[in-house]
Amino acid sequence: MKGLTSDSLHQTSLRELTTLALKMPRRSCNSSVRNDAAFLFTVVGTTGFLGVLAGQLPGDWGFFLPYLIGSISLVVLAVGSISPGLLQAAIGGFSSFFPDYQERIARHEAAHFLIGYLLGLPILGYSLDIGKEHVNLIDEKLEKLIYSGQLDAKELDRLAVVAMAGLAAEGLKYDKVVGQSADLFTLQRFINRSNPKLSNDQQQNLTRWAVLFAGSLLKNNKVTHEALMSAMSNKATVLECIEAVEKAA
Known part of the structure; x- marks a missing residue:
């Protein structure tokens, strides 16, 4: 060469x-961000859907549980900022579904x-x-x-x-x-x-x-x-x- x-x-x-x-x-x-976007979309979409369902629970559960579920997306983003390697490992595992x-x-x-x-x-x-x-x-x-x-x-x-x-x-x-x-x-x-x-x-x-x-x-x-x-x-x-x-x- x-x-x-x-x-x-x-x-x-x-x-x-x-x-x-x-x-x-x-x-x-x-x-390309196909795998990254699909992973984050799934996390946000799933936690959002579960949060809405949890909001239908009676009493304190219906108040606190949606906030707890919603915080999962924030934790994922925080992990990506602090330790990108861990987030990439999670994305890699998720990508296997393609x-x-x-x-x-x-x-x-x-x-x-x-x-x-x-x-x-x-x-x-x-x-x-x-x-x-x-x-x-x-x-x-x-x-x-x-x-x-x-x-x-x-x-x-x-x-x-x-x-x-x-x-x-x-x-x-x-x-x-x-x-x-x-x-x-x-x-x-x-x-x-x-x-x-x-x-x-x-x-x-x-x-x-x-x-x-x-x-x-x-x-x-x-x-x-x-x-x-x-x-x-x-x-x-x-x-x-x-x-x-x-x-x-």
Whole structure:
């Protein structure tokens, strides 16, 4: 892969993303709030409905219980402000009720795994468990570069493509991408640890280019991606997943 020797290497238009057949390309680099909104709407709607019912109870119960139920929404918002991780875990569990959620997780994480493998990054582990979904691709040497803020252009390019692979995989399949928030956060972490620093325009160009590059690799390795999804969904070991990739290639 070429490095960031020139920003022109990363110039990628929305038209190019569309020609790749990415769904909703204008939203591909923005965070979706579908799961978050559905969770909060459900909490507020349910507590509101129960509060109205509780108001029909006789005596003090009909006075105090609606206030108690109504406070649940405030507690949820307070938890989200104080400990976002707990709220995200709750949202993750709630999201499992969406019929496409588990398939999305497998498609998303298999894309990170496959692109990392194709680009020469070591695969150390993975999980498809709700709330713990991840693929661990970074070795000790690369971690040192990240923590020291010395990621060079070549390594940033490679990590950017891997980071955007999950987003690209969803974009190739679904009309809306809902699992990209963590990916964009990860990419921003890499960008913040790179040297030299990138301008806002360069960051946007890098993000679109990485989505395009990852999407192209996934389209060219569709059968391999599907085989890896199947292996990961069946809780295969990392070695077994790599064997599945090599057999399908």
